[in-house]
Amino acid sequence: MAGFENFPVTSEKDSREAEEEAPEPRDAEGRPMRADARRNYERLVMAARRVFTDEGTGASMEAVARDAGVGIGTLYRHFPKRIDLVEAVYRNDVEELVTAAEKAVANSGPLEAVDEFLQAFVRYAEAKRTLLSELREAFDKDPELKSRSRARIDQALDLVLSRAQRAGVVRGDVDSSEVVSMIAPVCTSSVLTAEQSARLVGLVFDGLRTPAPPR
Amino acid sequence: MAGFENFPVTSEKDSREAEEEAPEPRDAEGRPMRADARRNYERLVMAARRVFTDEGTGASMEAVARDAGVGIGTLYRHFPKRIDLVEAVYRNDVEELVTAAEKAVANSGPLEAVDEFLQAFVRYAEAKRTLLSELREAFDKDPELKSRSRARIDQALDLVLSRAQRAGVVRGDVDSSEVVSMIAPVCTSSVLTAEQSARLVGLVFDGLRTPAPPR
DNA sequence: ATACTATACGGAGGGTGCCTCCGGTTAGCA
DNA sequence: TGCTAACCGGAGGCACCCTCCGTATAGTAT
Incomplete structure (x- = not known):
């Protein structure tokens, strides 16, 4: 429907069904582009x-x-359709968020990685703001786009969050989905400026830390 | 700029400068329409x-x-311009919110009035969702529109909230602006459905009550 | 290297929507 | 009742979304 279904940007380590390592981009009929x-x-x-x-x-x-x-x-x-282009940009942004999580895990300490990911999320949401109404339309047309993207973002955060929890630097009684539920509305709210959103997410980060951060 | 500046729908009791009771709608040059x-x-x-x-x-x-x-x-x-029409609809909705507060104060008990106003706010925000991006544009063009509207909504809530506080049925350590700051992002969030927003605002209402509501 | 074919490229043009302009009509007033 | 300023409405300009189809090229077999 939307041109090319899944443009492979991510390198999925998911071994649930290793049908084929597909570094080759393919079109809708399965032929290489x-x-x-x-x-x-x-x-x-x-x-x-x-x-x-x-x-x-x-x-x-x-x-x-x-x-x-x-x-x-x-x-x-x-x-x-125009909306297909919007959708492609959105998918791309989501995948970049995922790779940001992977990079943070690879290159930074457990707590720094969480902070880096949250900052990446703020930037991601900031970009989403301007096309919010068109994205809403895309979600209405294809509800699975919303749920799949949300799941992917939850996974990405979980990557850095559960590591930080295992390291004991983040409180253990929250999961990534809860955190996304909290920061997503804050970051996309139309009544807050980008700076206000970033500040609020910073507060969430402080709240996640354990023990309590120095004041 | 926007056709007709202040279409008088409200009945302001503001006596700061009682220049004239103007029930007559006037155009930009001050002549009656x-x-x-x-x-x-x-x-x-x-x-x-x-x-x-x-x-x-x-x-x-x-x-x-x-x-x-x-x-x-x-x-x-x-x-x-198209945006002027959007702005007029928005102004109209805000004024309806104000009259909803006045009606609630006139016809309902202190606590019920707060509940009624919050429900009216949810409906108001629901209508705002679809034109969110255009409203954002209108706010960028005329920042005073945003601040004035916000002030007017704060006043409207204060009407019902402070009465409920004087009656002792709502905790006294919150003001209307704080409550609006809390419910506005929730109601206009693009990641929540209308039902979820309404439920969350219901939780806020419960949290405002004193003593704690029966469970 | 060359020829062939499936596929991609790109611009002209149709349809729709925002907005402007100006002649006809009507409300308000003497 | 007549005058004038203000309002009404639709034809048309401009920009943008999207389609169609002739041309150019990547990939492949010989």
Whole structure:
């Protein structure tokens, strides 16, 4: 429906059903994408992210195509409807959040990793703000998009959170889903500025720490 | 800028500067509006509320004009830009919230009035959800719109809240602005359904009661 | 290396929506 | 009842979303 279903950006370690290591991007029919098609697909998602963050909802498809250096027809070949492009950008942002969690686990201490991930989440939500209404529409059209993305974000946070809990630096009576339930509305609220959201999430971080942080 | 500045719906008892009791609606230059103009203005706001709630952001100006039974030119005479119409609907909703508070104070007991107002607030916020991004734009264009509306809502809640506090049925260590700060993000959050928002506001209401409500 | 074919590319153009302009009509007043 | 200022309404300009189809190219077999 939305052009290409799952553009593999993440490197899933999920061994539940190791059907195939698929580093090769494939199109809807399962055939590998042609090199030029893949190049343009990636360019378009990147351009869309730039243009949407710069111009908000008012950004035009033509502007995205121009920024990507491709024709308007190419854009619509990959993303039949405007909402499909919004969805692709969103999926990309979610995957970046996941890799941010993986990087934090790999490169930072248990507590720092939590802080880094929460900051990444604030940035992620900030970008989401401008297209909030269009995302809502995408969620209405495809409810699974919302639940799957939410599950993926919960997993990502769990990666850093449970590690911090095992290390004893974060209180053990919260799970990642609860934390996301708390910070997601704060970060996407339309009545708060980005700074206020960031501050509130900082308070949540302090609340997670154990023992109590120095005042 | 936005057609007609302050369409008098409320009956302000503010005696700071009683320049004139103005039940007569006036246009930008201070002259009274012609009867047909006033009729169409009101029809347009009502029609816009209907159409926006039904069709969301995708609603067209033509649809509003049709629903109001006026020509497209008339719509643009009153509301030069689409955002001006959104703003008018929003102002109208805020004023209805204020009158809801006044009615609750007049017709219900101290505690029931608080509950009624909170429920009215949930409905108000629910209607606001669909045009959230456009409202954000309106706030950016005219920051005073946001602060004035917020102040007016705070006042409205204070009407019912302080009465309940004087009656001893609501804890005294909260003020209306705090309560609005708490429920506004909850009600406009894009990650919660309307039912979840209503439930959470119900919890806030329980938390306000003193002594603790029966479980 | 070359030829073939499936696939991708890109721009012209249709349809819709926001907004403007101006001639016809009507409310308010003497 | 007549005058004038103000209002009404629809045709049309401009921008944007999206479609269609002829052209160019990647991938493959010889």
